[in-house]
Amino acid sequence: MPEENKPNFTVKDRRIFSQEDESIDEKEKADETKVEDSTKQKKSKNEPSDKRPDNNDAQACLPEINFPTFIMSLNASALVNLGIVENPATGNKETNLTIAKQTIDILSMLEEKTRGNLSKDEEGMLKSILYDLRIIYVKEKK
Numbered sequence: 001m002p003e004e005n006k007p008n009f010t011v012k013d014r015r016i017f018s019q020e021d022e023s024i025d026e027k028e029k030a031d032e033t034k035v036e037d038s039t040k041q042k043k044s045k046n047e048p049s050d051k052r053p054d055n056n057d058a059q060a061c062l063p064e065i066n067f068p069t070f071i072m073s074l075n076a077s078a079l080v081n082l083g084i085v086e087n088p089a090t091g092n093k094e095t096n097l098t099i100a101k102q103t104i105d106i107l108s109m110l111e112e113k114t115r116g117n118l119s120k121d122e123e124g125m126l127k128s129i130l131y132d133l134r135i136i137y138v139k140e141k142k
Contacts, residue, residue: 068121071122074103074110078103081097083140100140104130104134107133111127111130
């Protein structure tokens with residue numbers, strides 16, 4: 001049977017030994033550690049090197065979901081499409097004014113539809129972001 005298809009389990013000797021044989025227990029623990037280490041190494045060799053973090057790690061890295069983080073994500077998208085920030089997927093600065101304008105229009109719609117329902121900080125942030133994006137868009141459009 002190939003090693004990679006063997007079930008993953010450990011065998012523990014539960015026999016009672018005299019105090020003279022305590023060194024046997026230490027040897028068995030060392031052998032168990034070697035088996036576990038070799039199993040981990042085999043698993044890591046079979047997995048791709050660009051392994052994604054598991055869900056717990058990914059969730060720990062993500063910011064809280066709220067209105068300001070949503071607005072900031074749209075702002076980041078607009079900045080990428082305006083060519084101000086590098087595209088994280090390619091690492092290059094790319095300009096797509098059509099998509100940038102659409103994102104600015106979405107932010108403008110959100111400003112209109114949420115008027116009177118935002119805190120002063122959220123309202124100020126949205127107004128400031130829209131102003132900056134519109135100025136950048138006009139400069140890039142020329």
